Amino acid sequence: MALLDIKNLSKSFGDLEVLKDVNISVEKGEVVVVIGPSGSGKSTMLRCVNLLEQPTGGEIFYQGEDIVKCGKEVTQYRKHVGMVFQRFNLFPLKTVLDNVMFAPTKLNKLAKEEAKEKAIQLLNKVGLGNKILSYPSELSGGQQQRVAIARALAMEPDILLFDEPTSALDPQLVGDVLEVMKQLAKEGMTMVVVTHEMGFAKEVADRVIFMDGGYVVEEDTPHAIFSAPKDDRTKAFLARVLK
Amino acid sequence: MEFHFKRAFETLGPSLLDGVGVVIYVTLVGFSLSLIVALLLALGRLSKIKPLVRILSIFIEIIRGTPLLVQFFYIYYVVQIFINGISDMLGFETHMQIQAVTAGIIGFAINYGCYISEVIRSAIVAIDPGQREAGLALGFSEKQVMLYFIIPAALRNSIPVFGNYLVMMVKDTSLLAMITVQELLLRTKTYASQTFLTVESYTILALMYLVISLPLSKLCTIIERRLKQSK
Ligand SMILES: Nc1ncnc2c1ncn2[C@@H]1O[C@H](COP(=O)(O)OP(=O)(O)OP(=O)(O)O)[C@@H](O)[C@H]1O
Numbered sequence: 001m002a003l004l005d006i007k008n009l010s011k012s013f014g015d016l017e018v019l020k021d022v023n024i025s026v027e028k029g030e031v032v033v034v035i036g037p038s039g040s041g042k043s044t045m046l047r048c049v050n051l052l053e054q055p056t057g058g059e060i061f062y063q064g065e066d067i068v069k070c071g072k073e074v075t076q077y078r079k080h081v082g083m084v085f086q087r088f089n090l091f092p093l094k095t096v097l098d099n100v101m102f103a104p105t106k107l108n109k110l111a112k113e114e115a116k117e118k119a120i121q122l123l124n125k126v127g128l129g130n131k132i133l134s135y136p137s138e139l140s141g142g143q144q145q146r147v148a149i150a151r152a153l154a155m156e157p158d159i160l161l162f163d164e165p166t167s168a169l170d171p172q173l174v175g176d177v178l179e180v181m182k183q184l185a186k187e188g189m190t191m192v193v194v195t196h197e198m199g200f201a202k203e204v205a206d207r208v209i210f211m212d213g214g215y216v217v218e219e220d221t222p223h224a225i226f227s228a229p230k231d232d233r234t235k236a237f238l239a240r241v242l243k
Numbered sequence: 244m245e246f247h248f249k250r251a252f253e254t255l256g257p258s259l260l261d262g263v264g265v266v267i268y269v270t271l272v273g274f275s276l277s278l279i280v281a282l283l284l285a286l287g288r289l290s291k292i293k294p295l296v297r298i299l300s301i302f303i304e305i306i307r308g309t310p311l312l313v314q315f316f317y318i319y320y321v322v323q324i325f326i327n328g329i330s331d332m333l334g335f336e337t338h339m340q341i342q343a344v345t346a347g348i349i350g351f352a353i354n355y356g357c358y359i360s361e362v363i364r365s366a367i368v369a370i371d372p373g374q375r376e377a378g379l380a381l382g383f384s385e386k387q388v389m390l391y392f393i394i395p396a397a398l399r400n401s402i403p404v405f406g407n408y409l410v411m412m413v414k415d416t417s418l419l420a421m422i423t424v425q426e427l428l429l430r431t432k433t434y435a436s437q438t439f440l441t442v443e444s445y446t447i448l449a450l451m452y453l454v455i456s457l458p459l460s461k462l463c464t465i466i467e468r469r470l471k472q473s474k
C-alpha cells in the first residue's frame with residue numbers, strides 16, 4: 001500500500017479549473033520531485049494534500065484512508081504531514097529554538113526539556129546549532145529555510161512536502177538548503193518536492209512528475225524524463241529550463 | 244495685572260497631586276479594560292457568525308458616532324435609571340447608584356475599546372497569511388493559530404497606536420469633570436472660582452497635563468523605535 005495515493009484529484013477556484021485529474025502515488029521512503037511550468041497547479045496539488053485547500057473532487061488516501069472526507073480529524077492528520085513553504089513562514093516573535101520546539105510541546109505534549117533537546121539536535125543537523133537563540137529576522141533566507149525544515153521535522157512527520165523551498169533564496173544560499181534535503185532523502189524520509197532545481201531532481205529523485213495544465217502529463221525516473229521525455233509538453237518545458 | 248503663581252501653586256498643587264492619582268487610576272484601569280474590550284470586539288467582528296458581526300458593527304458605529312462626553316453622561320445618569328426601573332418592574336427595590344469614577348472607567352473601556360478594536364482588527368487582517376498556513380500545516384487548529392501566532396503578532400504591531408490612544412485617554416480624563424469626578428479640571432475650576440486666581444490656576448492645570456503626557460509620549464516613541472529595531 002502506498003503511503004500517499006492521490007486519485008482523480010480536482011480543484012477549482014470559482015470558474016478556474018486548476019487541477020483537472022491528478023493521480024499521484026507515493027511510496028514510503030520515496031522522493032518524488034514535481035516539475036512543471038508556472039500556473040500548472042503544482043502548489044495547489046501540494047496544498048490539497050495537507051488540506052490547506054479543500055479539493056473539489058477526487059480522493060487522497062493516506063495509509064489507505066481517504067482524508068478528504070475525514071472532516072474534523074484534519075489537524076490530527078496534518079501532524080503527520082510536514083510542509084516547507086517557499087517563503088519559510090517562520091514565527092517572527094519566536095526564537096529559532098521556539099520555532100522548532102513549540103509545536104511538539106503544544107500538540108504532542110512533549111515535555112519542555114525533551115522537546116528542547118530534540119530541537120537542538122535537529123538544528124544541529126541543519127547546521128544551525130549556533131543560532132538557536134536568534135530570531136528569524138536575524139537569519140539569512142537560507143538559514144530561515146533550514147529552520148523551517150527543522151520545525152517541520154520536529155513533529156516527526158511521515159512525509160514532507162516542499163513547495164519551491166529554494167526559489168525565494170539568493171543563488172549562493174540555495175546549496176545549503178538542498179544539502180539538508182539530500183541528507184533527509186538519504187535517511188529515507190518520504191518527500192514530495194516541487195522545485196525548479198533540475199540538478200536536485202536528477203540527483204535525488206526516485207521519480208519525477210511533470211505537471212501541466214492541471215494534469216500529470218508524464219512521470220518516470222529522472223534518467224528517463226531528462227534524457228528521453230515522451231510527451232511534447234515535457235520536451236518543450238525541459239528544453240526551456242535546461243538551456 | 245498681578246499674578247500669584249507661588250500662592251496658587253502651594254495651595255492648588257497638593258490638591259492637583261491627588262487629582263493626578265485619580266487620572267492615573269482611571270487611565271490605567273480604563274485603558275486595560277479598553278484593550279480587552281477591543282480584542283473581543285475585533286475577534287467578534289472577524290468571526291463567521293453573521294448576526295454577531297452585524298450587531299457589533301452597529302454598536303461600534305453608535306459609539307463612534309456619539310461624543311465621549313455624551314456617553315459619560317449616559318452611563319452616569321441614564322443607565323442607572325433604566326436598571327432601577329427594570330428591577331422595579333420585576334418587583335425588586337434597588338437604588339443602584341453608580342460611582343462617577345466607575346462610570347468614567349466604563350465609558351473609557353467602551354469608547355476606546357471600539358476605536359482600538361478597529362486597530363486590532365486591521366492588524367490581524369494584515370498578518371501574513373503564511374503564518375496561518377504554517378500553523379495549520381504543523382497541526383494547530385484555526386483557534387490555536389489565532390491565539391498562538393496571529394493575535395500576539397497583531398498586538399505587537401499595534402503597540403505604537405496603543406501608545407497614542409493612551410496619551411489621548413490621559414487628556415480625555417478632563418471630560419470626567421462634567422460627571423463630578425474629582426480629577427484635575429474640576430479641582431482647578433473649584434479652586435479658581437474660590438480664589439479668583441484664574442490665570443494662575445488654569446496655567447498650572449495645563450502644565451500638569453504636560454507633565455504627564457510629554458514623558459508618556461516620549462516613552463511611546465522610544466518603545467516604537469525599539470520595536471522597529473528588533474523586527
Ligand atoms: N487561492 C486561489 N484563488 C484563485 N486562484 C488561485 C488560487 N491559488 C492558485 N490559483 C490559481 O491556480 C493556478 C495554479 O496555481 P499554482 O500556484 O498551483 O501553480 P504552480 O504550478 O504552483 O505555479 P508556480 O510555479 O508559479 O508556483 C494559477 O493560475 C493561480 O492563479
Ligand SMILES: [Mg+2]
Binds near residue numbers: 043164
Ligand atoms: Mg507554486
